[in-house]
Amino acid sequence: MPELPEVETICRTLAPILVGSAFARAELVWPGCIGNGSAPDFEASLAGSICTGISRRGKYLLIALDHSRWLGVHLRMTGRFTMMDSGADRDRHLRAVLHLQDGRELHFIDQRKFGRLALAFGIDGLRHFLRRLGPEPVIAAARSSNSHPGEADDTAGSGFANVPGPEFMTAASLASRFSGRRAPIKSLLLDQQSVAGLGNIYVDEALFRARIHPLTSGGSLGTAEIGNLCEAILESLAQGIENRGTTLSDYRDALGGTGSNQTKLLVFRRNGKPCLVCGTEIIRVRVSARGTHICPRCQVEPTATSAAVRPPSVKGD
DNA sequence: ATCCCTTCCTGAACGC
DNA sequence: TGCGTTCAGGAAGGGA
Structure with a gap:
């Protein structure tokens, strides 16, 4: 894809x-x-x-x-x-x-x-x-x-x-689009009006890098989390480009070549395998009808209380 | 406005 | 073996 x-x-x-x-x-x-x-x-x-x-x-x-x-x-x-x-x-x-x-x-x-x-x-x-494209x-x-x-x-x-000069994605542009939104952050990131270019693979990768659970409501994210997410998106995409794309089945470049980023993925389709950060088994869940891959330890599921009162960000376990 | 569901489409992976 | 069913998902459109 x-x-x-x-x-x-x-x-x-x-x-x-x-x-x-x-x-x-x-x-x-x-x-x-x-x-x-x-x-x-x-x-x-x-x-x-x-x-x-x-x-x-x-x-x-x-x-x-x-x-x-x-x-x-x-x-x-x-x-x-x-x-x-x-x-x-x-x-x-x-x-x-x-x-x-x-x-x-x-x-x-x-x-x-x-x-x-x-x-x-x-x-x-x-x-x-x-x-219909966002930043x-x-x-x-x-x-x-x-x-x-x-x-x-x-x-x-x-x-x-x-090409008409597009608005560029920044932490501020993300914050304005997430503000007041109750939908899961994964849904918002898949929406091309939030940010253009992300799909199922790179959304899962970016959320893992930012240590954000995909079910977290967009509007509950704090400034620091959105800043981390913004960086995580750029890192995930840059790594994908560096490796000439992710070839899981069909993808080929215009010369018929495959990418190699599938060997560098942190969570996507790694369910059942150990988290590369903490060793916990990666699991696959469904979020907005999409197969979603998370480390249940690195990405803690939000609860009613944690959504209302943000916990301190985890630094170095 | 926001959110969720359905539709499009084929082939792989199932279960019986 | 062979059939039928389920699943995969990007984006548009419709309904609540």
């Missing part, structure tokens, strides 16, 4: 082999993968377009085209892109082929048919496409962006700069 680090890795592996190339035509093997507009419109719009840059916002992959247009892609659960040579073998889950004028084929493969491709026209179209976590040294917060650069062909 591609989350921010996986989409970032796809972005980085796809850019050097796609930017500057021209699309010849789109072949929609399963037209249902088009997220907006009609299939004929999609095919007509893509034909002849030149890829001028590739970037990412949250879990969206944004392929910039000439004439201020973007191909926005959400991979959801099992979607992936692979660059293939002309006439290459076709995966049984192939949903679309984006033919390039040089003969190569960009294959969009998606076992479960949740992923979508959509075209956005103009900077306002792109803003509309991204309207972007900025990973240190992860980007060479030359845009500034709040500054939208509409110049086609300038790579990263042609």
